[in-house]
Amino acid sequence: MPPQGLGQGCFPAKPRTRGGPCRNGGIEAMTRSAIKGKTDPSPRSMDLKEDKDQRRSGGRSRTSEERLKASERKYRALVESIPDIIFSLAPDGSFHYIGPRWKKILNHEDQEVLGKYFIDFAPPEEHRYLIQVFKEVRDHRQSVENIPLRLRHRDGTYRYFSGSAAPLRDGRGRVIGTIGIARDITEQKKLEEQLLQAQKMESIGNLAGGIAHDFNNLLSGILGYASFVKKKMSPRNPLYHSIQNIQRSAEQAADLVKQLLGFARKGKYEVKPVNINTLVQEVARFLKRTLDKRIRLVLDLDPHLKLVEGDETQLQQSLINICLNARDAMPDGGTLSIRTQNHSLGGSSSEKENGARGGEWVKITLSDTGLGMSPEVRSKIFEPFFTTKEAGRGTGLGLSMVYGIIHNHGGTIEVESQPGKGSSFTLILPALPEAKPRPSTDEPKETLAEGGHETVLIVDDEEMIRQLGADILEDAGYTVLTASRGEEGLDLYRSFPGRIDLVLLDVIMPGMGGKETFRALRGLNPALKILLSSGYSTDGGVEEILKEGAVGFIQKPYRDEVLLKKVREVLDA
Known part of the structure; x- marks a missing residue:
């Protein structure tokens, strides 16, 4: 403590202002002069010294102010360069500040946002959740991270965000608002949804394919025996029409299974160059006979459209299925538009979202002005047996088959729809790199199925199919051996060397x-004729076996005349 006579007032913690009872600057100056042996400075010299000190102090203030402005500029540039939305909220939750990314991402002006609340831009179903999150930050003083939310763009669509927020405190620790950041994850969300959808569709496809395969085996017995018995009956037989109805029902069931196989991407697939414009024109002719007169059909076809490579029948069926759905979505009439165009993909991120690769493509867009779909319905339209139609008006397999066919052709499907605003389906198929000569469309003349006297070995694990094949072939004069397993088939072949044709x-x-049985049989006789059969068509290794030398393929279920014709063709080849 200083001596009592000097008084504590002459040693304040901070220098006092000019004109006070004690000025540290003067005292310090005199002390320094005394130490240096100088005489006491005159009052004027002291005033000059104080003026210099003030000028130095003013310079320091200006320097501090410039540093503060530079710091502000630096942090403003940092905030504006961040690709996320930075925001602050007032204590009542209204926006007090928004970063420039809000306008770039959501296209709202600042004056359209400031003073409003998150719930003014979020879908109604998220309002309660967002209010709870805000109260947790403000009232419980808790920080939150990675909160999912959606915010409305100026165009009415919603974008996905991941938000984080923390309480904003004053110098005394009181909460005076909220600060936070929102990251746009819309593109990431789309990719995640597409991956989940692809995985779900693959799982459903595998399930559908397995069911279709087993169902085809059952149908083989029903359809095969119905056609076999019908052939032996006179049309005058009282049971003839009953057998005919059984056969017709089995064929309808077989068509249903074909749709399942189409979805599972395991259906029949005959590749050749296809002109999509020609297909669209054929579909249009069909639609003019089936569409309500209140529905207007509009075609916009690119005259220079490239060819695609695929199964003409499947692609045509895909177009018809979409058009029939469009018809059902316009009960009071409307417009159905079909447009074709060449399309080049550069492989950008937006183009890759649906799995499309770079290159030349053909795009077919089918749009209607019908009822449209909600996002929930749109997410399920390709699932087998999903339908919004009343009972008896659809199987729910039409769009599932379209999905399988287009993906089986290496293409993609894009769907846009809003309730009350119609729907648009865009099919994107890889174009042929160059035009190839189109094969003749002349159908080969039908030949009557003939019998024979050769020996045929049937190897199939389904007893009914083995028995059906034996009955049909033996009735036509063939000698038939049957085996229920590949190993048993090999044993039989060894037991009849050179006698099985x-x-x-x-x-x-x-x-x-x-596949293993085929290779083992070919190992015993490289020239042996082997005809493949399956309920899957060209899946399950069929293509590979055909390339290794199998002489043909027949898909289950088959009628007796189809089996006889195929066997005769192979034996005579």
Whole structure:
């Protein structure tokens, strides 16, 4: 403590202002002068010294102010360069500040946002959740991270965000608002949804394919025996029409299974160059006979459209299925538009969202002005048996088959729809790199199925199919041997060396499968004729076996005349 006579007032913690009872600057100056042996400075010299000190102090203030402005500029540039939305909220939750990214991402002006609340831009179903999150930050003084939310763009669509927020405190620790950041994850969300959808569709496809395969085996017995018995009956027989109805019902069931296989991408697939414009024109002719007269059909076809490579029948069926759905979505009439165009993909991120690769493509867009779909319905339209139609008006397999067919052709499907604003389906198929000569469309003349006297070995794990094949072929004069497993088929072949002319081999069997059995039989006789059979068509290794030398393929279920014709063709080849 200083001596009492000097008084504590002459040693304040901070220098006092000019004109006070004690000025540290003067005292310090005199002290320094005394130490240096100088005489006491005159009052004028002291005033000059104080003026210099003030000028130095003013310079320091200006320097501090410039530093503060530079710091502000630096942090403003930092905030504006961040790709996320930075915001602050007043204590009542209204926006007090928004960063420039809000306008870039959501296209709202600042005056349209400031003073409003998150719930003014969020969908109604998220309002209660957002209010709870805000109260947790403000009232419980808790920080939150990675909160999912959606905010409305100026165009009415919603974008996905991941938000984080923390309480904003004053110098005394009181909460005076909220600060936070929102990251746009819309593109990431789309990719995640597409991945989940692809995985779900793949799982459903595998399930559908397995069911279709087993169902085809059952239908083989029904359809095969119905056609076999019908052939032996006179049309005057009282049971003839009953058998005919059984056959017709089995064929309808087989068509249903084909749709399942189309969705599962395991259906029949005959590749050749296809002109999509020609297909659209054929579909248009069909639609003019089936559409309500209040529905207007508009075609916009690119005259220079490139060819695609695929199965003409499947692609045409895909277009018809979409058009029929459009018809049903316009009960009071409307417009159905079909547009074709060439399309080049550069492989950008937006183009890759649906799995499309760079290159030349053909785009077919089918749009209607119908009822449209909600996002929930749109997310399920490709699932088998999903339908919004009343009972008896649809199987729910039409769009599932379209999905399988287009993806089987290496293409993609894009769907846009809003309730009350119609729907638009865009099919994107890879274009042929160059035009190829189109094969003749002349159908080969039908030949009557003939019998024979050769020996045929049937290898199939389904007893009914083995028995059906034996009955049909034996009735036509063939000698038939049957085996329920690949191993048993090999044993039979070894037991009749040189006497078996043809093997009818099922591709999908437990134990030794069709591929292994084929190779083992060919190892015994490289020239042996082997005809493949499956409920999957060209899946399950069929293509690979055909390339290795199998002489043909027949898909289950088949009628007796189809089997007889195929066997005769193979034996005579």
